[in-house]
Amino acid sequence: MVQKLKNIFTFSSAWAVMLFLYLPLFIIILYSFNNESVNAFPIRSYSLKWYQALFKDDELIGAVFNSLKIAFASTFIALCIGMPAAYAINKYSFWGKKSLERIILMPITLPGIVTGVAMLSFFPFYGINISLTAVLIGHITFLCAVVITQLLVRFKQMDPFLEQAAYDLGAKPLSAFFKVILPNMRTAIIGTVLLCLVLSMDEIPVTFFLIGGTNTLPIEIYGMMRRGITPEVNAISTFIFIFSAIAIIISTRTNKKNKSAA
Protein backbone atom coordinates (compact mmCIF):
# COMPACT_ATOMS: atom_id res chain seq x y z
CA MET A 1 0.00 0.00 0.00
CA VAL A 2 2.76 2.43 1.05
CA GLN A 3 4.78 1.32 -1.95
CA LYS A 4 1.84 2.02 -4.21
CA LEU A 5 1.41 5.52 -2.77
CA LYS A 6 5.10 6.14 -3.24
CA ASN A 7 4.85 5.07 -6.86
CA ILE A 8 1.88 7.35 -7.46
CA PHE A 9 3.75 10.21 -5.83
CA THR A 10 6.94 9.84 -7.89
CA PHE A 11 4.92 9.29 -11.05
CA SER A 12 2.77 12.38 -10.56
CA SER A 13 5.64 14.62 -9.47
CA ALA A 14 7.64 13.65 -12.55
CA TRP A 15 4.71 14.52 -14.77
CA ALA A 16 4.10 17.75 -12.87
CA VAL A 17 7.64 18.85 -13.69
CA MET A 18 7.13 17.94 -17.34
CA LEU A 19 3.92 19.90 -17.41
CA PHE A 20 5.52 22.89 -15.73
CA LEU A 21 8.32 22.93 -18.29
CA TYR A 22 6.40 22.16 -21.45
CA LEU A 23 2.89 23.50 -21.00
CA PRO A 24 3.88 27.09 -21.90
CA LEU A 25 5.59 25.78 -25.03
CA PHE A 26 2.52 23.84 -26.11
CA ILE A 27 0.31 26.86 -25.51
CA ILE A 28 2.55 28.90 -27.77
CA ILE A 29 2.33 26.23 -30.44
CA LEU A 30 -1.44 26.27 -30.05
CA TYR A 31 -1.55 30.06 -30.29
CA SER A 32 0.51 30.02 -33.45
CA PHE A 33 -2.47 28.41 -35.19
CA ASN A 34 -4.91 30.94 -33.73
CA ASN A 35 -6.85 32.91 -36.33
CA GLU A 36 -7.16 35.98 -34.07
CA SER A 37 -4.34 38.37 -33.34
CA VAL A 38 -5.01 38.34 -29.61
CA ASN A 39 -3.46 35.53 -27.56
CA ALA A 40 -6.42 34.36 -25.52
CA PHE A 41 -8.57 31.33 -24.81
CA PRO A 42 -10.86 30.01 -26.03
CA ILE A 43 -9.42 29.81 -29.52
CA ARG A 44 -12.37 30.36 -31.84
CA SER A 45 -10.86 29.37 -35.15
CA TYR A 46 -7.59 27.98 -36.43
CA SER A 47 -5.52 29.05 -39.42
CA LEU A 48 -2.02 29.06 -40.86
CA LYS A 49 -2.13 32.77 -41.50
CA TRP A 50 0.68 33.62 -39.05
CA TYR A 51 2.93 31.15 -40.80
CA GLN A 52 2.08 32.85 -44.08
CA ALA A 53 2.79 36.23 -42.54
CA LEU A 54 6.06 34.85 -41.19
CA PHE A 55 7.28 33.78 -44.60
CA LYS A 56 6.38 37.17 -46.05
CA ASP A 57 8.21 39.06 -43.30
CA ASP A 58 11.57 39.62 -45.01
CA GLU A 59 13.12 41.19 -41.97
CA LEU A 60 12.29 38.20 -39.78
CA ILE A 61 13.46 35.72 -42.41
CA GLY A 62 16.64 37.74 -42.83
CA ALA A 63 17.17 37.65 -39.08
CA VAL A 64 16.74 33.86 -39.09
CA PHE A 65 19.38 33.53 -41.78
CA ASN A 66 21.72 35.90 -39.97
CA SER A 67 21.35 33.82 -36.83
CA LEU A 68 21.94 30.59 -38.71
CA LYS A 69 25.00 31.99 -40.45
CA ILE A 70 26.46 33.25 -37.18
CA ALA A 71 25.61 30.02 -35.36
CA PHE A 72 27.14 27.67 -37.93
CA ALA A 73 30.19 29.80 -38.65
CA SER A 74 31.00 30.52 -35.02
CA THR A 75 30.47 26.88 -34.03
CA PHE A 76 32.70 25.66 -36.83
CA ILE A 77 35.51 28.12 -36.08
CA ALA A 78 35.22 27.58 -32.32
CA LEU A 79 35.56 23.82 -32.94
CA CYS A 80 38.63 24.37 -35.12
CA ILE A 81 40.28 26.45 -32.38
CA GLY A 82 38.90 24.70 -29.32
CA MET A 83 39.51 21.06 -30.25
CA PRO A 84 43.29 21.36 -30.80
CA ALA A 85 43.45 23.52 -27.67
CA ALA A 86 41.64 20.89 -25.57
CA TYR A 87 43.85 18.18 -27.08
CA ALA A 88 46.99 20.11 -26.18
CA ILE A 89 45.81 20.98 -22.66
CA ASN A 90 45.11 17.32 -22.03
CA LYS A 91 48.28 15.91 -23.54
CA TYR A 92 51.06 18.32 -22.74
CA SER A 93 52.12 19.88 -19.50
CA PHE A 94 53.28 23.47 -19.75
CA TRP A 95 53.72 26.47 -17.51
CA GLY A 96 50.40 27.97 -16.40
CA LYS A 97 48.31 24.99 -17.54
CA LYS A 98 46.32 24.78 -14.30
CA SER A 99 45.40 28.48 -14.33
CA LEU A 100 44.58 28.29 -18.02
CA GLU A 101 42.16 25.45 -17.32
CA ARG A 102 40.48 27.66 -14.75
CA ILE A 103 40.28 30.98 -16.60
CA ILE A 104 39.18 29.33 -19.82
CA LEU A 105 35.64 29.37 -18.45
CA MET A 106 35.66 33.12 -17.86
CA PRO A 107 33.84 34.15 -21.03
CA ILE A 108 30.92 31.92 -19.99
CA THR A 109 30.85 32.74 -16.31
CA LEU A 110 31.15 36.49 -16.82
CA PRO A 111 27.80 38.17 -17.42
CA GLY A 112 27.23 38.60 -21.16
CA ILE A 113 26.88 42.33 -20.65
CA VAL A 114 30.45 42.61 -19.36
CA THR A 115 31.80 40.59 -22.28
CA GLY A 116 29.69 42.63 -24.67
CA VAL A 117 30.81 45.99 -23.36
CA ALA A 118 34.42 44.86 -23.21
CA MET A 119 34.34 43.75 -26.83
CA LEU A 120 32.53 46.87 -27.92
CA SER A 121 35.36 49.01 -26.59
CA PHE A 122 38.12 46.62 -27.62
CA PHE A 123 37.25 45.72 -31.21
CA PRO A 124 37.66 49.25 -32.68
CA PHE A 125 41.39 49.02 -31.81
CA TYR A 126 41.61 46.40 -34.50
CA GLY A 127 39.38 48.26 -36.89
CA ILE A 128 36.44 45.94 -36.38
CA ASN A 129 33.27 47.97 -36.35
CA ILE A 130 30.00 46.85 -34.92
CA SER A 131 28.66 44.46 -37.52
CA LEU A 132 27.83 40.82 -38.04
CA THR A 133 31.58 40.17 -38.20
CA ALA A 134 31.96 41.60 -34.70
CA VAL A 135 29.06 39.42 -33.54
CA LEU A 136 30.71 36.40 -35.15
CA ILE A 137 33.98 37.04 -33.31
CA GLY A 138 32.08 37.61 -30.07
CA HIS A 139 30.28 34.29 -30.40
CA ILE A 140 33.49 32.46 -31.33
CA THR A 141 35.06 33.79 -28.12
CA PHE A 142 32.54 32.31 -25.73
CA LEU A 143 31.94 29.18 -27.83
CA CYS A 144 35.68 28.42 -27.68
CA ALA A 145 35.35 28.24 -23.92
CA VAL A 146 32.40 25.87 -24.31
CA VAL A 147 34.19 23.66 -26.84
CA ILE A 148 37.39 23.45 -24.78
CA THR A 149 35.65 22.58 -21.52
CA GLN A 150 33.31 20.04 -23.14
CA LEU A 151 35.98 18.28 -25.19
CA LEU A 152 38.63 18.40 -22.47
CA VAL A 153 36.42 16.19 -20.32
CA ARG A 154 36.23 13.60 -23.08
CA PHE A 155 39.93 13.79 -23.90
CA LYS A 156 40.66 13.15 -20.24
CA GLN A 157 38.38 10.09 -20.23
CA MET A 158 39.97 8.66 -23.35
CA ASP A 159 42.53 5.87 -22.97
CA PRO A 160 45.92 7.51 -23.70
CA PHE A 161 47.17 4.15 -24.97
CA LEU A 162 44.84 4.37 -27.98
CA GLU A 163 46.91 7.16 -29.46
CA GLN A 164 50.14 5.35 -28.61
CA ALA A 165 48.81 2.17 -30.19
CA ALA A 166 48.11 4.12 -33.39
CA TYR A 167 51.69 5.47 -33.44
CA ASP A 168 52.97 2.03 -32.62
CA LEU A 169 51.21 0.61 -35.67
CA GLY A 170 52.86 3.18 -37.91
CA ALA A 171 50.32 6.02 -37.94
CA LYS A 172 51.81 9.51 -38.07
CA PRO A 173 50.31 12.06 -35.63
CA LEU A 174 47.81 13.54 -38.10
CA SER A 175 46.65 10.13 -39.26
CA ALA A 176 46.34 8.92 -35.66
CA PHE A 177 44.26 11.98 -34.82
CA PHE A 178 41.80 11.57 -37.67
CA LYS A 179 41.53 7.78 -37.67
CA VAL A 180 41.66 6.97 -33.97
CA ILE A 181 41.15 10.00 -31.74
CA LEU A 182 38.50 11.86 -33.70
CA PRO A 183 36.19 8.84 -34.27
CA ASN A 184 36.31 8.08 -30.55
CA MET A 185 35.34 11.67 -29.80
CA ARG A 186 32.39 11.61 -32.19
CA THR A 187 29.57 11.73 -29.68
CA ALA A 188 31.29 14.44 -27.65
CA ILE A 189 31.79 16.51 -30.79
CA ILE A 190 28.18 16.11 -31.93
CA GLY A 191 26.95 17.07 -28.47
CA THR A 192 29.25 20.07 -28.33
CA VAL A 193 28.25 21.26 -31.79
CA LEU A 194 24.55 21.08 -30.92
CA LEU A 195 25.15 22.90 -27.66
CA CYS A 196 27.15 25.62 -29.44
CA LEU A 197 24.49 26.05 -32.13
CA VAL A 198 21.79 26.46 -29.51
CA LEU A 199 23.86 28.84 -27.39
CA SER A 200 24.71 30.99 -30.40
CA MET A 201 21.14 30.94 -31.76
CA ASP A 202 19.60 32.49 -28.65
CA GLU A 203 22.48 34.67 -27.49
CA ILE A 204 21.34 38.24 -26.76
CA PRO A 205 23.67 40.23 -24.45
CA VAL A 206 26.95 39.99 -26.39
CA THR A 207 25.14 40.24 -29.73
CA PHE A 208 23.21 43.28 -28.59
CA PHE A 209 26.38 45.33 -28.11
CA LEU A 210 28.14 44.29 -31.26
CA ILE A 211 25.39 44.25 -33.86
CA GLY A 212 24.79 47.19 -36.14
CA GLY A 213 21.86 47.68 -38.46
CA THR A 214 21.21 44.04 -39.19
CA ASN A 215 19.49 41.79 -36.66
CA THR A 216 19.80 38.24 -35.47
CA LEU A 217 16.65 36.31 -34.62
CA PRO A 218 16.60 36.83 -30.84
CA ILE A 219 17.27 40.56 -31.27
CA GLU A 220 14.54 40.79 -33.91
CA ILE A 221 12.04 39.01 -31.68
CA TYR A 222 13.09 41.19 -28.79
CA GLY A 223 12.35 44.20 -30.98
CA MET A 224 8.96 42.80 -32.02
CA MET A 225 8.04 42.37 -28.38
CA ARG A 226 8.16 46.08 -27.88
CA ARG A 227 5.42 46.44 -30.43
CA GLY A 228 3.44 43.80 -28.59
CA ILE A 229 3.50 40.06 -29.12
CA THR A 230 2.12 39.17 -32.47
CA PRO A 231 1.20 35.56 -33.24
CA GLU A 232 4.05 35.67 -35.78
CA VAL A 233 6.40 35.32 -32.82
CA ASN A 234 4.44 32.22 -31.79
CA ALA A 235 4.90 30.78 -35.25
CA ILE A 236 8.65 31.37 -35.27
CA SER A 237 8.88 29.97 -31.73
CA THR A 238 7.14 26.82 -32.90
CA PHE A 239 9.74 26.40 -35.62
CA ILE A 240 12.57 26.91 -33.20
CA PHE A 241 11.01 24.41 -30.80
CA ILE A 242 10.73 21.77 -33.51
CA PHE A 243 14.33 22.25 -34.65
CA SER A 244 15.63 22.13 -31.07
CA ALA A 245 13.61 18.99 -30.39
CA ILE A 246 15.10 17.33 -33.47
CA ALA A 247 18.60 18.36 -32.41
CA ILE A 248 18.07 16.91 -28.93
CA ILE A 249 16.70 13.66 -30.32
CA ILE A 250 19.73 13.32 -32.62
CA SER A 251 22.15 13.98 -29.80
CA THR A 252 20.55 11.49 -27.40
CA ARG A 253 20.30 8.88 -30.15
CA THR A 254 24.00 9.09 -30.99
CA ASN A 255 24.86 8.96 -27.30
CA LYS A 256 22.74 5.86 -26.81
CA LYS A 257 24.31 4.12 -29.79
CA ASN A 258 27.72 4.86 -28.39
CA LYS A 259 26.80 3.56 -24.97
CA SER A 260 25.33 0.31 -26.23
CA ALA A 261 28.53 -0.26 -28.17
CA ALA A 262 30.68 0.42 -25.12
Added chain:
Amino acid sequence: MTILELQHINKYYGNNHVVKDLSLQVEKGKFITVLGPSGCGKTTTLRMIAGFEIPNSGTIQLSGKDITNLPPYNRNVNTVFQNYALFPNMTVEENVAFGLQQKKLSKDSIKQKTSEMLEMVRMGSFAKRKPQELSGGQQQRVAIARAVANDPDILLLDEPLGALDLKLRKQMQFELKQLQQQLNKTFIYVTHDQEEALTMSDEIAVMNGGVIEQLSNANELYYHPETKFVADFIGEINVLPCTVNGKVSVNVLAKNIPVQTNGLSIGKNAGVYLRPESIRFTADTNAFKGTVVQILFVGMFRKYKVDLGNNIFVTIAETTANASPHNPGDEVYITWNSEQASVFE
Protein backbone atom coordinates in the same frame (compact mmCIF):
# COMPACT_ATOMS: atom_id res chain seq x y z
CA MET B 1 72.72 -12.57 -34.31
CA THR B 2 72.04 -9.53 -32.18
CA ILE B 3 68.82 -7.82 -33.17
CA LEU B 4 68.54 -5.27 -30.38
CA GLU B 5 71.26 -3.56 -28.44
CA LEU B 6 70.76 -1.08 -25.62
CA GLN B 7 73.94 0.73 -24.62
CA HIS B 8 74.34 2.70 -21.39
CA ILE B 9 70.73 3.88 -21.30
CA ASN B 10 69.83 6.46 -18.67
CA LYS B 11 66.36 7.82 -18.11
CA TYR B 12 65.24 10.45 -15.64
CA TYR B 13 61.75 11.63 -14.74
CA GLY B 14 62.60 14.94 -13.11
CA ASN B 15 65.09 14.04 -10.41
CA ASN B 16 64.02 10.43 -10.42
CA HIS B 17 66.69 8.24 -12.03
CA VAL B 18 64.46 5.47 -13.38
CA VAL B 19 66.83 3.54 -15.62
CA LYS B 20 70.52 3.52 -14.70
CA ASP B 21 73.24 2.88 -17.27
CA LEU B 22 71.37 -0.10 -18.64
CA SER B 23 72.92 -2.23 -21.35
CA LEU B 24 71.25 -5.22 -22.93
CA GLN B 25 71.77 -7.37 -25.99
CA VAL B 26 68.93 -9.39 -27.42
CA GLU B 27 69.49 -12.27 -29.80
CA LYS B 28 67.19 -12.69 -32.77
CA GLY B 29 64.33 -15.15 -32.25
CA LYS B 30 64.64 -15.22 -28.47
CA PHE B 31 61.91 -14.84 -25.89
CA ILE B 32 63.31 -12.35 -23.39
CA THR B 33 61.47 -11.40 -20.23
CA VAL B 34 62.19 -8.31 -18.21
CA LEU B 35 61.12 -9.19 -14.69
CA GLY B 36 61.01 -6.95 -11.68
CA PRO B 37 58.87 -5.37 -8.98
CA SER B 38 56.74 -2.35 -9.85
CA GLY B 39 58.78 0.81 -10.21
CA CYS B 40 61.97 -1.00 -11.20
CA GLY B 41 62.08 0.68 -14.61
CA LYS B 42 61.05 -2.33 -16.69
CA THR B 43 58.09 -0.66 -18.40
CA THR B 44 60.13 2.50 -19.01
CA THR B 45 62.79 0.37 -20.69
CA LEU B 46 60.15 -1.24 -22.91
CA ARG B 47 58.67 2.16 -23.75
CA MET B 48 62.09 3.42 -24.79
CA ILE B 49 62.45 0.47 -27.15
CA ALA B 50 58.96 1.20 -28.54
CA GLY B 51 59.75 4.90 -28.91
CA PHE B 52 57.22 6.32 -26.44
CA GLU B 53 60.06 7.60 -24.26
CA ILE B 54 63.42 8.95 -25.35
CA PRO B 55 66.41 8.09 -23.12
CA ASN B 56 68.39 10.97 -21.60
CA SER B 57 71.58 9.26 -22.70
CA GLY B 58 72.67 6.04 -24.35
CA THR B 59 71.76 4.44 -27.65
CA ILE B 60 69.29 1.85 -28.89
CA GLN B 61 70.16 -0.11 -32.00
CA LEU B 62 67.68 -2.24 -33.89
CA SER B 63 69.19 -4.56 -36.51
CA GLY B 64 72.35 -2.44 -36.44
CA LYS B 65 70.49 0.84 -37.02
CA ASP B 66 70.39 3.60 -34.39
CA ILE B 67 66.72 4.15 -33.48
CA THR B 68 67.26 6.00 -30.17
CA ASN B 69 65.46 9.15 -31.25
CA LEU B 70 63.05 7.80 -33.86
CA PRO B 71 59.31 8.25 -33.21
CA PRO B 72 57.31 5.05 -32.65
CA TYR B 73 55.82 5.14 -36.16
CA ASN B 74 59.25 4.92 -37.73
CA ARG B 75 60.45 1.84 -35.82
CA ASN B 76 59.76 -1.68 -36.88
CA VAL B 77 58.69 -2.84 -33.43
CA ASN B 78 55.13 -3.37 -32.24
CA THR B 79 53.60 -3.42 -28.80
CA VAL B 80 50.89 -5.46 -27.13
CA PHE B 81 49.59 -3.10 -24.48
CA GLN B 82 48.60 -4.06 -20.98
CA ASN B 83 45.00 -2.94 -21.52
CA TYR B 84 45.18 -4.08 -25.19
CA ALA B 85 44.31 -0.53 -26.44
CA LEU B 86 42.13 -1.90 -29.23
CA PHE B 87 40.42 0.85 -31.20
CA PRO B 88 36.77 0.84 -30.06
CA ASN B 89 35.61 2.60 -33.22
CA MET B 90 36.82 -0.25 -35.42
CA THR B 91 35.88 -3.89 -35.83
CA VAL B 92 38.32 -6.66 -34.95
CA GLU B 93 39.24 -6.93 -38.62
CA GLU B 94 39.79 -3.18 -38.99
CA ASN B 95 41.96 -3.16 -35.89
CA VAL B 96 44.23 -5.81 -37.35
CA ALA B 97 44.27 -4.09 -40.75
CA PHE B 98 45.17 -0.68 -39.27
CA GLY B 99 48.94 -1.10 -39.32
CA LEU B 100 48.88 -2.60 -42.81
CA GLN B 101 46.85 0.34 -44.09
CA GLN B 102 49.44 2.72 -42.66
CA LYS B 103 52.01 0.89 -44.76
CA LYS B 104 49.82 1.58 -47.80
CA LEU B 105 49.68 -2.05 -48.88
CA SER B 106 47.21 -3.09 -51.57
CA LYS B 107 43.64 -3.83 -50.49
CA ASP B 108 43.96 -7.49 -51.42
CA SER B 109 47.14 -8.13 -49.50
CA ILE B 110 45.72 -6.28 -46.46
CA LYS B 111 42.66 -8.46 -46.57
CA GLN B 112 44.63 -11.65 -46.96
CA LYS B 113 47.12 -10.81 -44.21
CA THR B 114 44.34 -9.72 -41.85
CA SER B 115 42.38 -12.95 -42.17
CA GLU B 116 45.60 -14.96 -41.94
CA MET B 117 46.43 -13.20 -38.65
CA LEU B 118 42.93 -13.69 -37.25
CA GLU B 119 43.07 -17.38 -38.14
CA MET B 120 46.43 -17.66 -36.43
CA VAL B 121 44.94 -16.46 -33.14
CA ARG B 122 41.68 -18.39 -33.80
CA MET B 123 39.58 -15.23 -34.00
CA GLY B 124 38.50 -15.59 -37.63
CA SER B 125 34.82 -15.90 -36.78
CA PHE B 126 34.92 -12.67 -34.76
CA ALA B 127 36.22 -10.46 -37.60
CA LYS B 128 33.12 -8.26 -37.77
CA ARG B 129 32.72 -7.77 -34.01
CA LYS B 130 33.67 -4.66 -32.10
CA PRO B 131 36.38 -5.12 -29.43
CA GLN B 132 33.89 -4.22 -26.69
CA GLU B 133 31.86 -7.32 -27.56
CA LEU B 134 34.78 -9.65 -26.83
CA SER B 135 36.00 -11.23 -23.61
CA GLY B 136 39.38 -10.29 -22.12
CA GLY B 137 41.13 -13.31 -23.59
CA GLN B 138 39.67 -12.67 -27.03
CA GLN B 139 40.70 -9.01 -26.94
CA GLN B 140 44.14 -10.20 -25.98
CA ARG B 141 44.32 -12.40 -29.06
CA VAL B 142 43.20 -9.57 -31.31
CA ALA B 143 45.83 -7.28 -29.79
CA ILE B 144 48.50 -9.87 -30.53
CA ALA B 145 47.26 -10.36 -34.09
CA ARG B 146 47.21 -6.59 -34.64
CA ALA B 147 50.79 -6.21 -33.45
CA VAL B 148 52.16 -9.25 -35.28
CA ALA B 149 50.41 -8.34 -38.56
CA ASN B 150 53.02 -5.62 -39.16
CA ASP B 151 55.77 -8.21 -39.17
CA PRO B 152 57.83 -6.36 -36.55
CA ASP B 153 61.50 -7.13 -35.91
CA ILE B 154 60.60 -7.32 -32.24
CA LEU B 155 57.28 -7.78 -30.50
CA LEU B 156 57.04 -5.93 -27.19
CA LEU B 157 54.56 -7.19 -24.61
CA ASP B 158 53.79 -5.02 -21.59
CA GLU B 159 52.26 -7.27 -18.91
CA PRO B 160 49.73 -8.48 -21.47
CA LEU B 161 48.22 -11.15 -19.25
CA GLY B 162 47.80 -9.02 -16.15
CA ALA B 163 44.07 -8.49 -16.62
CA LEU B 164 43.17 -12.14 -17.20
CA ASP B 165 42.09 -14.69 -14.61
CA LEU B 166 44.50 -17.39 -13.50
CA LYS B 167 43.31 -20.23 -15.72
CA LEU B 168 43.17 -18.12 -18.85
CA ARG B 169 46.55 -16.66 -18.01
CA LYS B 170 48.11 -20.13 -17.90
CA GLN B 171 46.57 -21.00 -21.23
CA MET B 172 47.71 -17.74 -22.83
CA GLN B 173 51.24 -18.23 -21.51
CA PHE B 174 51.35 -21.50 -23.35
CA GLU B 175 49.85 -20.00 -26.51
CA LEU B 176 52.21 -17.04 -26.51
CA LYS B 177 55.23 -19.28 -26.20
CA GLN B 178 53.93 -21.48 -28.98
CA LEU B 179 53.24 -18.45 -31.17
CA GLN B 180 56.73 -17.11 -30.56
CA GLN B 181 58.30 -20.39 -31.65
CA GLN B 182 55.98 -20.73 -34.63
CA LEU B 183 56.73 -17.20 -35.86
CA ASN B 184 60.38 -17.41 -34.85
CA LYS B 185 60.14 -13.78 -33.73
CA THR B 186 61.96 -11.92 -31.01
CA PHE B 187 59.64 -11.26 -28.07
CA ILE B 188 60.44 -8.88 -25.23
CA TYR B 189 58.02 -9.47 -22.44
CA VAL B 190 57.64 -7.28 -19.36
CA THR B 191 56.10 -8.71 -16.21
CA HIS B 192 56.25 -8.65 -12.44
CA ASP B 193 54.99 -12.24 -12.31
CA GLN B 194 58.01 -14.51 -11.83
CA GLU B 195 56.14 -17.67 -12.69
CA GLU B 196 55.19 -16.21 -16.06
CA ALA B 197 58.81 -15.25 -16.62
CA LEU B 198 60.18 -18.65 -15.62
CA THR B 199 57.75 -20.66 -17.78
CA MET B 200 57.97 -18.72 -21.03
CA SER B 201 61.38 -17.17 -21.42
CA ASP B 202 64.61 -18.21 -23.06
CA GLU B 203 66.30 -15.56 -21.00
CA ILE B 204 65.16 -13.45 -18.07
CA ALA B 205 66.51 -10.04 -17.15
CA VAL B 206 65.75 -9.34 -13.50
CA MET B 207 65.52 -5.59 -12.95
CA ASN B 208 65.64 -3.72 -9.69
CA GLY B 209 66.11 -0.02 -9.03
CA GLY B 210 66.74 0.78 -12.68
CA VAL B 211 69.49 -1.79 -13.28
CA ILE B 212 69.54 -5.37 -14.57
CA GLU B 213 70.63 -7.52 -11.65
CA GLN B 214 70.98 -10.71 -13.66
CA LEU B 215 70.39 -11.88 -17.19
CA SER B 216 70.23 -15.64 -17.61
CA ASN B 217 67.93 -18.56 -18.27
CA ALA B 218 65.32 -19.71 -15.76
CA ASN B 219 67.36 -22.55 -14.32
CA GLU B 220 70.46 -20.41 -13.75
CA LEU B 221 68.34 -17.67 -12.22
CA TYR B 222 66.65 -20.09 -9.88
CA TYR B 223 69.58 -22.17 -8.69
CA HIS B 224 72.46 -19.73 -9.23
CA PRO B 225 71.24 -16.23 -8.38
CA GLU B 226 74.01 -13.68 -8.80
CA THR B 227 72.67 -11.13 -6.35
CA LYS B 228 70.85 -11.21 -3.07
CA PHE B 229 67.92 -9.41 -4.68
CA VAL B 230 67.49 -12.09 -7.33
CA ALA B 231 67.76 -14.84 -4.71
CA ASP B 232 65.05 -13.20 -2.62
CA PHE B 233 62.80 -12.10 -5.47
CA ILE B 234 62.58 -15.40 -7.32
CA GLY B 235 60.76 -18.22 -5.55
CA GLU B 236 61.17 -19.31 -1.98
CA ILE B 237 64.61 -19.50 -0.39
CA ASN B 238 66.24 -20.52 2.89
CA VAL B 239 68.86 -18.28 4.45
CA LEU B 240 71.33 -19.89 6.86
CA PRO B 241 73.52 -17.46 8.80
CA CYS B 242 77.21 -18.18 8.26
CA THR B 243 80.71 -16.79 8.62
CA VAL B 244 83.04 -16.61 5.65
CA ASN B 245 86.09 -18.84 6.11
CA GLY B 246 87.76 -18.53 2.77
CA LYS B 247 87.22 -18.33 -0.98
CA VAL B 248 85.24 -21.56 -1.05
CA SER B 249 84.36 -22.13 2.57
CA VAL B 250 81.87 -20.89 5.13
CA ASN B 251 81.10 -21.85 8.67
CA VAL B 252 77.47 -22.78 9.27
CA LEU B 253 76.34 -23.95 12.71
CA ALA B 254 79.93 -24.84 13.68
CA LYS B 255 80.49 -26.90 10.51
CA ASN B 256 82.73 -25.90 7.62
CA ILE B 257 80.98 -26.17 4.28
CA PRO B 258 82.56 -25.80 0.83
CA VAL B 259 80.74 -23.13 -1.20
CA GLN B 260 81.75 -20.22 -3.48
CA THR B 261 81.81 -17.04 -1.37
CA ASN B 262 81.69 -14.47 -4.19
CA GLY B 263 84.76 -12.57 -2.99
CA LEU B 264 83.39 -11.77 0.45
CA SER B 265 86.17 -11.04 2.94
CA ILE B 266 87.13 -13.65 5.53
CA GLY B 267 85.40 -13.34 8.89
CA LYS B 268 82.38 -11.61 7.40
CA ASN B 269 78.89 -12.59 8.57
CA ALA B 270 76.83 -13.67 5.61
CA GLY B 271 74.04 -16.02 4.62
CA VAL B 272 73.93 -19.27 2.68
CA TYR B 273 70.97 -19.12 0.26
CA LEU B 274 69.36 -22.44 -0.57
CA ARG B 275 66.18 -23.43 -2.41
CA PRO B 276 63.87 -25.79 -0.48
CA GLU B 277 64.34 -28.28 -3.34
CA SER B 278 68.13 -28.21 -2.94
CA ILE B 279 67.99 -29.54 0.59
CA ARG B 280 67.33 -33.23 1.23
CA PHE B 281 67.20 -35.70 4.09
CA THR B 282 70.17 -37.97 4.59
CA ALA B 283 71.14 -40.96 6.73
CA ASP B 284 74.62 -39.48 7.26
CA THR B 285 74.83 -38.63 10.97
CA ASN B 286 77.71 -36.20 10.30
CA ALA B 287 75.25 -33.92 8.48
CA PHE B 288 73.18 -31.16 10.12
CA LYS B 289 70.83 -32.42 12.78
CA GLY B 290 67.35 -31.03 13.24
CA THR B 291 63.79 -31.70 14.31
CA VAL B 292 60.76 -31.74 12.02
CA VAL B 293 58.40 -29.05 13.26
CA GLN B 294 55.70 -29.02 10.64
CA ILE B 295 54.72 -30.83 7.45
CA LEU B 296 52.62 -29.07 4.79
CA PHE B 297 51.08 -30.77 1.79
CA VAL B 298 51.07 -28.29 -1.13
CA GLY B 299 50.18 -30.50 -4.10
CA MET B 300 53.31 -31.27 -6.05
CA PHE B 301 55.46 -30.78 -2.97
CA ARG B 302 55.49 -31.69 0.66
CA LYS B 303 57.12 -28.96 2.70
CA TYR B 304 58.99 -29.79 5.90
CA LYS B 305 59.84 -27.09 8.37
CA VAL B 306 62.94 -28.25 10.23
CA ASP B 307 64.38 -26.68 13.40
CA LEU B 308 68.19 -26.74 13.30
CA GLY B 309 68.52 -25.17 16.77
CA ASN B 310 69.77 -21.68 17.59
CA ASN B 311 66.49 -20.35 16.24
CA ILE B 312 67.37 -21.40 12.68
CA PHE B 313 64.65 -23.02 10.60
CA VAL B 314 64.80 -24.35 7.06
CA THR B 315 62.11 -25.39 4.64
CA ILE B 316 62.68 -28.56 2.66
CA ALA B 317 60.58 -29.54 -0.33
CA GLU B 318 60.14 -33.13 -1.43
CA THR B 319 57.92 -34.72 -4.00
CA THR B 320 54.60 -36.04 -2.72
CA ALA B 321 54.75 -39.09 -4.97
CA ASN B 322 56.13 -41.13 -2.09
CA ALA B 323 54.67 -41.40 1.41
CA SER B 324 56.25 -39.03 3.91
CA PRO B 325 59.32 -40.64 5.53
CA HIS B 326 59.03 -38.40 8.58
CA ASN B 327 56.49 -37.16 11.09
CA PRO B 328 56.49 -33.95 13.12
CA GLY B 329 58.83 -34.33 16.08
CA ASP B 330 61.18 -36.75 14.25
CA GLU B 331 64.90 -36.21 14.52
CA VAL B 332 66.40 -35.87 11.03
CA TYR B 333 69.71 -35.17 9.27
CA ILE B 334 69.82 -32.85 6.29
CA THR B 335 72.33 -32.06 3.58
CA TRP B 336 72.41 -30.12 0.32
CA ASN B 337 74.10 -29.86 -2.99
CA SER B 338 76.58 -27.02 -2.44
CA GLU B 339 76.56 -26.45 -6.22
CA GLN B 340 73.10 -24.98 -5.70
CA ALA B 341 74.00 -22.86 -2.71
CA SER B 342 74.90 -19.16 -2.93
CA VAL B 343 76.46 -16.89 -0.34
CA PHE B 344 75.46 -13.26 0.01
CA GLU B 345 76.14 -10.69 2.64
